[in-house]
Amino acid sequence: MSKRVEKDRRSVKRLRPRQIEAVIISTVFDELLEKGFRAVTIESISAKTGIAKTSIYRRWPNKAAMVMEAFLFRIGPGIEFPSKSSYVESIRFQMLALAKAFRGPFGSMIKALLGEAQFDLELAEAFRTRWIGPRREAAKEVIQSAIRNKEIRPDVDLDQALDALYGWLYYRLMIGSGPLSDACVRGIFSAVLDGLRVRQD
Amino acid sequence: MSKRVEKDRRSVKRLRPRQIEAVIISTVFDELLEKGFRAVTIESISAKTGIAKTSIYRRWPNKAAMVMEAFLFRIGPGIEFPSKSSYVESIRFQMLALAKAFRGPFGSMIKALLGEAQFDLELAEAFRTRWIGPRREAAKEVIQSAIRNKEIRPDVDLDQALDALYGWLYYRLMIGSGPLSDACVRGIFSAVLDGLRVRQD
């Protein structure tokens, strides 16, 4: 317990503010991966890093905010839309990549953050504005391009189109009603693109 | 604090096991509505009802299980599919009713339970098998009827169809990316039914 403190009594003894931020964020991220959201506590991070609890509370109001910061810092810009032969194809590939990410530790983090966000208004807001928002904007642009390119109907609402396309991914992630396999992505993607209804040709 | 205990020292003094179950479930439900999931604790329910904490722990292993029981007991069978001129119409109306329910306290409970389920395997399992599962089965039957009636394409996977139709509802509930208004339901429903893609007629 707090090996660092013992070891550093002589040499370092005290970290610079900038270092503290970085050390905490990286430790939080690692602990998140290794032990999950519930196991990460302010106290455990303080103990693990040797940084005083008070120093953590000086930066973040609570655990959720701290974890969110670590999450966003490490995740970076997210998953891009690759260039493909068509915009629809680009969306399909991005969705496959997102589903793949959802299957791993990244998915676990989203699960936990979104779960916790149900009880924490600020976290929910942060999740919306800092994670969901930017990604929706990027996706909207691609869809608009697809509309201009006459691949997608021009009369659909962009937000509604996004929810129709991506909603089920989060639904399956949270509920676990089915796999997030490539086959599923392809199936649902084409179902939504082409419609469930029998054609009245 | 524990007015009941004082008051009943003479007359009732001790509840029967059956009564205890009922009193707890109904109190949990009310508190859930009034104060939300996080504010409901085993200790607060014990204090409110005057029933000993130990008696609660004799019945449920933890708060989540207790809350789930209260939720299911009061909610009952859920929202039915009404008879309409077509099966697709029936689904549309049921979805409108579900969205309406999601807008109220019932939606808050789903939010909280599903949020908590991200951290509690047993609760997640209970949520899947006792809430999601039965409703999916009912929906599948309607979709199968719709397929037999040639309203919906026969080549779609039932689970995938369900996720395409309903995923966004849970997504919006959890993330709050947009309203759950009737207009939205109509928009997304018809988008998924008819497809986002431009027809290649």
Next chain:
DNA sequence: TTAATGAAGCTACGCTCCGTATCGTAGCAT
């Protein structure tokens, strides 16, 4: 009627984590 038994109540405990306050002091800038 009386004893046994099962279940409730009561109390108290140890634990973890929260979030805050206080205080001495190290590191940096001037």
Next chain:
DNA sequence: ATGCTACGATACGGAGCGTAGCTTCATTAA
């Protein structure tokens, strides 16, 4: 050299968890 700022240490009160030991009551069976 001197001050300012931020860190580390420590301590605290509080909530809530889940468990244990014990007493008390209601029901049932002898």
